[in-house]
Amino acid sequence: MDRIPILKMGRCLLVTIQVDLLDQTALALQDDLAERISATAAQGVLIDISALEIVDSFVGRILASISGIAAIMGATLVVVGMQPAVAITLVELGLSLDGVRTALDVERGMALLQAGERSHGGA
Amino acid sequence: MKDPTRTFAEAHWIRMKQENALFDDVLKTEPEALLKSWLIEAAQSGDNVAIARTAPHDAQELLGSLQEALRADADLARFDDAAWGRTRSVLSELSQSRAAQGASAGETSYFVLAIKKPLFAGLRQRLAADPERAFDALWAASTLVDRMAQWTATTYQRSRESVIQRQQQELLELSTPVVKLWDGVLAAPMIGTLDSSRTQLVMESLLQRIVETGSELAIIDITGVPTVDTLVAQHLLKTVTAIRLMGADCIISGIRPQIAQTIVQLGIDLQGIVTKATLADALSLALRKGGWVISRPAR
Numbered sequence: 001m002d003r004i005p006i007l008k009m010g011r012c013l014l015v016t017i018q019v020d021l022l023d024q025t026a027l028a029l030q031d032d033l034a035e036r037i038s039a040t041a042a043q044g045v046l047i048d049i050s051a052l053e054i055v056d057s058f059v060g061r062i063l064a065s066i067s068g069i070a071a072i073m074g075a076t077l078v079v080v081g082m083q084p085a086v087a088i089t090l091v092e093l094g095l096s097l098d099g100v101r102t103a104l105d106v107e108r109g110m111a112l113l114q115a116g117e118r119s120h121g122g123a
Numbered sequence: 124m125k126d127p128t129r130t131f132a133e134a135h136w137i138r139m140k141q142e143n144a145l146f147d148d149v150l151k152t153e154p155e156a157l158l159k160s161w162l163i164e165a166a167q168s169g170d171n172v173a174i175a176r177t178a179p180h181d182a183q184e185l186l187g188s189l190q191e192a193l194r195a196d197a198d199l200a201r202f203d204d205a206a207w208g209r210t211r212s213v214l215s216e217l218s219q220s221r222a223a224q225g226a227s228a229g230e231t232s233y234f235v236l237a238i239k240k241p242l243f244a245g246l247r248q249r250l251a252a253d254p255e256r257a258f259d260a261l262w263a264a265s266t267l268v269d270r271m272a273q274w275t276a277t278t279y280q281r282s283r284e285s286v287i288q289r290q291q292q293e294l295l296e297l298s299t300p301v302v303k304l305w306d307g308v309l310a311a312p313m314i315g316t317l318d319s320s321r322t323q324l325v326m327e328s329l330l331q332r333i334v335e336t337g338s339e340l341a342i343i344d345i346t347g348v349p350t351v352d353t354l355v356a357q358h359l360l361k362t363v364t365a366i367r368l369m370g371a372d373c374i375i376s377g378i379r380p381q382i383a384q385t386i387v388q389l390g391i392d393l394q395g396i397v398t399k400a401t402l403a404d405a406l407s408l409a410l411r412k413g414g415w416v417i418s419r420p421a422r
Contacts, residue, residue: 084333088330096367
């Protein structure tokens with residue numbers, strides 16, 4: 001079974017989804033991510049879904065639950081690069097992913113995480 | 124002994140041939156007089172100048188196609204047959220051109236029905252001595268002309284509907300532009316009533332433009348939306364949520380005083396959505412968010 005690689009960049013974790021997200025792969029990603037956040041004490045998680053063309057309610061729910069898990073473990077989740085079709089589908093499914101931060105691309109997502117980190121460190 | 128159904132079919136065939144020959148005779152004997160009488164009758168439905176000009180040509184064409192069908196032994200009682208194909212297409216063209224000229228459905232079908240007068244007159248003349256046959260022939264003629272008129276009205280309606288559909292489509296495309304106001308700021312001015320299909324179109328084009336331009340802020344201006352009810356508000360909320368999911372921000376501007384009152388009275392919850400009264404306010408907020416400073420040097 002495919003596993004989505006999770007990369008560590010400084011105090012952040014970077015996940016880029018380049019394949020179609022099957023239910024099994026999504027569940028495995030959720031497990032792996034929880035493990036890695038705990039192991040690396042990451043402050044932020046960035047998920048790039050710009051290559052994701054199709055979502056269903058299950059994948060949408062997994063995204064929402066990953067966000068919940070990250071929040072409980074003290075990390076901020078940023079989802080970047082969502083395609084218009086995917087966004088419309090999620091809205092029509094009633095999954096507005098409240099509490100998930102979003103950005104247009106990886107660069108802006110990183111900037112968002114770093115800004116959050118700085119304000120966190122400063123406080 | 125002969126098969127009774129066969130005899131019936133044969134008798135029907137013979138009668139049909141006779142009737143067709145009779146009708147053909149009526150149509151070809153004095154075509155000029157027939158056309159004239161037809162046009163005089165047709166002119167009673169109204170005095171549309173453009174139609175009066177094309178009527179003689181249309182009548183001629185229709186007469187030609189009728190004669191052709193009669194000579195090809197078309198069954199008078201079955202207008203859907205292939206033998207009537209040319210007559211049907213002539214009628215379709217007629218009703219399409221009439222629809223384009225602005226004639227009403229009644230006028231258009233009356234033009235076809237007007238052929239009854241000269242046709243009946245011709246039949247009466249020929250069958251004065253045989254009332255029974257005359258009645259049969261009149262009945263056949265009346266049915267045929269009625270079917271022709273019916274066909275005309277149907278195609279007329281269909282062509283009008285296609286015109287309406289095309290206009291709807293054009294209106295839809297016209298009314299959903301997405302413009303770039305500033306580097307990283309897009310605006311979608313909405314004009315007209317928002318329904319599901321229009322919101323869908325605006326949402327799609329706006330999201331697509333956000334991806335293409337990498338803009339971080341979109342302004343939806345609803346100055347031109349006459350009314351905002353719960354459904355429209357729901358459409359707006361969906362659009363805003365989709366924009367947020369993609370990682371951009373959204374401002375709704377152009378909320379007129381009446382609309383603000385309606386929104387509050389309906390209890391629509393626009394919490395979490397930035398709203399501004401005018402597009403100018405929204406743009407200045409957008410610029411401030413983007414870190415721009417506008418200054419006017421003292422003169």
